[in-house]
Amino acid sequence: DIQMTQSPSSLSASVGDRVTITCQASQDISKYLNWYEQKPGKAPKLLIYDASNLETGVPSRFSGSGSGTDFTFTISSLQPEDIATYYCQQYDNAPYTFGQGTKLEIK
């Protein structure tokens, strides 16, 4: 099974800050990586697919990059509504494992 190591597990930043989350796969997953946002009590929301493709309707301050084993998710200018937990997920091979999540808080 492919293990996804996501870091950090929590992050505190100020409004306007650039925020970066990383995800490392235990083996090559090419571009097959999703990034999700989840707010308390809600289902996850897809933000990025194929490592770098922005889902329709998602603000352009969100971006993703990487391929192979190393991936990065960036919020270019943190907004108050971005407070959530973010997850990466590989879909190269089943089981389609998630990272442990990054809880983002406002400083």
Place this chain on the structure above:
Amino acid sequence: EVQLVESGGGLIQPGGSLRLSCAVSGFTVSSNYMSWVRQAPGKGLEWVSVIYTGGGTYYADSVKGRFTISRDSSKNTLYLQMTSLRGEDTAVYYCARALSSRIWGQGTLVTVSS
């Protein structure tokens, strides 16, 4: 409208069985990869199972041999049959469309406790 609506959750004793349903509207369940994902209270997302368009299935090791994913094309509904339930199966269970899941249900809570 494209929508997924889960049902069937509840309180069940350890060792018991439960069947979750995910009613699909706005698209055809058999023409899409469909997944179940769960989230234990206060924990992260855990992928559980997938059924492919061809009918093939795959399971997380944690549920293999105990859970069965299936679909009914006539009812356009996805199912998750859960047996030999354990306390660690307590979670909100979500159904989701495709592997890059734009469409999720609202979740149904399964509590395994005596």
